[in-house]
Amino acid sequence: MMSTCHRSPPEQTLTMADVARLAGVSKATVSRALNDSPLVSAATRTRVREIANAHRFQINATARSLSRRQSNVVALATYDHGTQMAGEKLPDAFVLELTSGLIAGLHEHGYDLLVIQIGATDTSWVERYLDSQRADGFVLLGAHCTARHLEALERRGAAFVVWGLDSVSHSFSSVTGDSFAGGRLATRHLLGRGSRQIAFIGGPDREQEVRDRYRGYAAALARAGVQVDEELVSYGSYERESATARMRALLERRGELDAVFACSDVMAIAAIDVLRESGRRVPDDVAVVGYDDIFLAAHTDPPLTTVRQSGPLAGHLLADSLLTQLRTGAIGHVSMPAELVVRRSA
Amino acid sequence: MMSTCHRSPPEQTLTMADVARLAGVSKATVSRALNDSPLVSAATRTRVREIANAHRFQINATARSLSRRQSNVVALATYDHGTQMAGEKLPDAFVLELTSGLIAGLHEHGYDLLVIQIGATDTSWVERYLDSQRADGFVLLGAHCTARHLEALERRGAAFVVWGLDSVSHSFSSVTGDSFAGGRLATRHLLGRGSRQIAFIGGPDREQEVRDRYRGYAAALARAGVQVDEELVSYGSYERESATARMRALLERRGELDAVFACSDVMAIAAIDVLRESGRRVPDDVAVVGYDDIFLAAHTDPPLTTVRQSGPLAGHLLADSLLTQLRTGAIGHVSMPAELVVRRSA
DNA sequence: GACATCATTGCAACCGGTTGCAGAGTAGCG
DNA sequence: CGCTACTCTGCAACCGGTTGCAATGATGTC
CATH class of the missing domain: 3.40.50.2300 (Response regulator)
Structure with missing residues (x-):
């Protein structure tokens, strides 16, 4: 391809004053025309705009900010x-x-x-x-x-x-x-698959987010007529190690559990490791749902079902x-x- | 804790003109003082600055941009x-x-x-x-x-x-x-661990980046007195599937290979899967190095050795x-x- | 036809900095 | 002491928009 020949003249950016001159009106009128002010006639407005467009006028944002006293x-x-x-x-x-x-x-x-x-x-x-x-x-x-x-x-x-x-x-x-909705969504999904003994692995129980997820979890269970089993509920920190320990404890207390809802993907992944270690298959024996949808989630084995926010x-x-x-x-x-x-x- | 009582007066942001008045000089002098102009005496400069600081004067970036004709x-x-x-x-x-x-x-x-x-x-x-x-x-x-x-x-x-x-x-x-350095670094590391039959899994061979990594790979081998074995070199796309296929082909051609340098972490992970499938242990039987250091890399099994850029x-x-x-x-x-x-x- | 009304437009003063230029004051020099 | 040179400061004109207010002309009304 040949290089462009019709390169427009140097054309240093023009100002409203330039446009005004070209249109034969004042700066003020150009400003009003471009800002859709009711103080200009329709005819003038369109003419000014056409000229501005034809010359590829770009308003100077700095000057505008200065006089409007807002930077946008x-x-x-x-x-x-x-x-x-x-x-x-x-x-x-x-x-x-x-x-x-x-x-x-x-x-x-x-x-x-x-x-x-x-x-x-x-x-x-x-x-x-x-x-x-x-x-x-x-x-x-x-x-x-x-x-x-x-x-x-x-x-x-x-x-x-x-x-x-x-x-x-x-x-x-x-x-x-909406952590409440997220917790409910995850739990409802597990219930839908047939799970009834669903464990909850939370982050710190003081966090509002964690509490809301728990509320969602409990609400979904209640709705399905399933009693919340406090032995299946466990809190801690978001650390991987913390989740590992809690999953082990849960298995000891309630070896018959058939699902886990973890408050983060990292915790869910740690839980899966523990479940595997104990000879259980995921999702066949125990289904697991995480939270966050981190990049890793799509690449774990098996790929993680999780709750995400857009x-x-x-x-x-x-x-x-x-x-x-x-x-x-x-x-x-x-x-x-x-x-x-x-x-x-x- | 009690809420603050000594809240300073409304104090709408002040301008250079204000500072000038407070200092008993002109706007121009304030501007020069704050900009370290040689046109103000040291005494004036410090006095103006002290006053400006005392009143927490913040220069108006918009106005400055307008007159300097650059936005910073x-x-x-x-x-x-x-x-x-x-x-x-x-x-x-x-x-x-x-x-x-x-x-x-x-x-x-x-x-x-x-x-x-x-x-x-x-x-x-x-x-x-x-x-x-x-x-x-x-x-x-x-x-x-x-x-x-x-x-x-x-x-x-x-x-x-x-x-x-x-x-x-x-x-x-x-x-x-510096893809050349990256390729050399990875290869040198593998050589250092004792590997001699190092496979190269590249992206598209037309890409400069891939070529540079290959050059680095070859340079490290040459330096160690190892002949490049073209049968160990393979190109393709960055897709996971493509890497899987190439790793399989490499194993058929050169089942005795003892290391793999992949041009991306995703490809390295795919390669590890294939190696495992074939009954090989990583890194014991075959060592693997990736490229990029994606988040996933630190969480794979085993965690991936890789080349990263800061x-x-x-x-x-x-x-x-x-x-x-x-x-x-x-x-x-x-x-x-x-x-x-x-x-x-x- | 005279006067009030309304729609358009331009003038000029802002917004808050920067900077060329002139002028005041002081120091240096013969 | 007189004159030049130099240092420091202020005035005022920018930068490129926005907007209150006055001015213009057209329209409408009685």
Whole structure:
């Protein structure tokens, strides 16, 4: 192929003043025409727009931000993923998907996403980004943010949304996974396969998320007329080792169990190892359902049936929530549907 | 704890004019003082700065951008991670780590990172972000960007860096993994363990990356005085199935092989499955090394020894490269060291 | 035909920084 | 002491949009 010959003239980006001159009107009129102001006639509006398009005019976002006193940028606060924190609680893929949905959601309303890194104790970024007009609001990930951060944001009166954190004691917008529905979904699936002795392996029992999953578990059992057997319920930490120990204990107490619902995929995988070790087959003898749908889940043996949350949807909801707050000041809480990914382990 | 009483007065963000008034000087002097201009006396500079700090003055980035005609923002172009593309070639964790390093690297020079999503065929984002002054330059991920994108950027004269793409026919800055070193590292490690019949399972043999890894493999063998056995070398696609088939073929041709170097972790895992199936033990009978260090690698059985690239370092180098280009116009190519992660498979 | 009303448009002052240029003050030099 | 040189500071004009307000002309009403 030949290289292009009709390269347009240098054409350094033009300004509204240029467009105004070309259209034979004033800067103000161009501004109004492009912003759909009712203060210009339809005829003028279309003419100006045609000229602007023909010359590929791009409005200068910086100048607009300066006079409107809003940047149309939202900052996503993350930790340094190059170090320890990486994927501690959030699966990597989920963060990327969430970011993707967030960008898309913001974009629909003319906002861009800035990504910043924040330290656990430092809160200066709030002023640095807000007062300098670099961002209009913030999105935080609950797994990463501290009480100190939340306080700093509230004190400064910043607009922000948090993913995965219930705001019992504070008043800020949040979007969380519907753990109750997730727990019910997992349990219902196991019941549907015929299991009746379903074990529950939870994370720390103080966490709201874990409690909600338990409530969902219990609700599904009740609905099916199955009594909750407390001997089948066990809490601990999210560690792999902790799950291994608990699975062993469960087998000793209730060797006849026929299913396991674990509150994370990592715990589910550990449980499967223990079950195999004890000579049981998965899913034939014991069915297992996890939670999160980490990348690994699709590649274990057998592939893990698990509960996942839609990252893109989470991002979209965060965007909507934050933009609503920016526009109206309203704060809100949204709970996201959980979906069951059926693979082979149950 | 009690809530704070000494909440500072409303204190709507102050401007340079305010600082100027407080310091009894002009706006211009404040600007110069804060920017380390040689046009202010040392005494004035410190006094102005003290006052600015005392009042927690934050410069308005928007206004500064407008008059300096540069935004101090760099855009990272990504695809929509909510759909098919997700993690096709780049491990999720790597993208997050790279982003992390990128943010840190940019931050050191006063730049922020904007993340945008681009479509495979759409190129309008170049003008949208450049002409509107929203970004000064771009970072692209080779696995995601098309020739069309590169052309659009070059035509527009944009500053940009690409990760993982050699610019043989174009002239733009790039940062890539050192596949030659990676291949050598892996092979040397296998040789060090005593293996002599080392199979090579590559991706498509047209890819530069794959060729470089092969060169590294060959170089390490030569160095150890081992003849390359073409029967042990095999190419194909990156698919899991393809790797399975090739491993089977290799075993038929050279049942006595004692090690495998695969060009991706997914292929290495597939190879391990085949080896097990054939009754061989890993690593006792056959040692296996992969490439990429995907999250899964640390959790396979046995945990996979593999070659990884430092995501944070990649990000830093991308930042440096782009900023240099913005400052001086110089374009450059950097090759990143590969590191061997020794786990249990070799 | 005179006057109030309304739809359009332009003027000019913002938004909050940066910077060329002129002027004031001080020091250096013969 | 007079004159040049140099240091420091302020004025004012930018950067490229937005918007209150006044001005213009057209339309409608009695």
